[in-house]
Amino acid sequence: MMRRTTSYSNCSISSRRAKWWREDIGIPYVVTFNTLVKGFCMMGNNTAAIQLLRKMEGNGCEPNIVSYSTIIHSLGKDTLVVDAMNLFSEMMRRGIAPDLVTYNSLINGVCKLGKWKEGTRLLNEMVGQIIFPDVQTFNILVDAPCKEGMVIDEKSVVEMMIQRGIEPSTMTYNSLVDGYCLRGEMDKAERVFDLMVSSGSIVVRVITY
Incomplete structure (x- = not known):
């Protein structure tokens, strides 16, 4: 051996x-x-x-x-x-x-x-x-700029993912919410939150709140 x-x-x-x-x-x-x-x-x-x-x-x-x-x-x-x-x-x-x-x-x-x-x-x-690309690819592309307060339009991102048959994850939405909060655009952050809830396939977690 x-x-x-x-x-x-x-x-x-x-x-x-x-x-x-x-x-x-x-x-x-x-x-x-x-x-x-x-x-x-x-x-x-x-x-x-x-x-x-x-x-x-x-x-x-x-x-x-x-x-x-x-x-x-x-x-x-x-x-x-x-x-x-x-x-x-x-x-x-x-x-x-x-x-x-x-x-x-x-x-x-x-x-x-x-x-x-x-x-x-x-x-x-x-x-x-x-x-x-898969959901991880999009999450990387969304999360990195959002951490710097550079937010991509949430509808275009989510729509692009859905068109490719990729279901946005909790991380996708959380990154967008975080990015808008960093910019002080709370109305847009709330809009993403509503989009997240209305999707029906995402469990809202404490970190989102």
């Missing part, structure tokens, strides 16, 4: 042993590496995660969309957008198509830095690749 270790230095495995893992035991080799990548990202150690990505290649294991998206998500969360975009470009050059998780992570990162136009550009890019 192989002893499990959290030491990064022990993650290096010879190509011969890696092949043995794949064929004789049947453990998905890329999944093993991806689990370690996720672990480093959860610890906030993006540098070690990227180094492990390089070790995958050195051990004859091709990184996949999960490998890249996991690190891109972690970088975006930490607003290390330049690094995230560089990794995104590398992934594209390797012919690995991004998915919804990849784009949501990038949009989250740029919006945290106040780059709303870049967030919109990424939204348009993903739709152009037939990758359709």
Whole structure:
């Protein structure tokens, strides 16, 4: 039985042993590496995660969309957008198509830095690749500017989501209410609240009040 270790230095495995893992035991080799990548990202150690990505290649294991998206998500969360975009470009050059998780992570990162136009550009890019946004995508695009008091018209946002078959969540409405309150536009905040209640599918929570 192989002893499990959290030491990064022990993650290096010879190509011969890696092949043995794949064929004789049947453990998905890329999944093993991806689990370690996720672990480093959860610890906030993006540098070690990227180094492990390089070790995958050195051990004859091709990184996949999960490998890249996991690190891109972690970088975006930490607003290390330049690094995230560089990794995104590398992934594209390797012919690995991004998915919804990849784009949501990038949009989250740029919006945290106040780059709303870049967030919109990424939204348009993903739709152009037939990758359709979900409620999380819209929540990111709504919440970030609202925290700065830059509120998008609530009807256009909600209508756009509904047209795409996406039900606005409590977070969607709360972000809009919060944004209007920051601007002192209580009449509009109340209008969003009424829209939230009239939708009939949202449970009004204490935070909204």
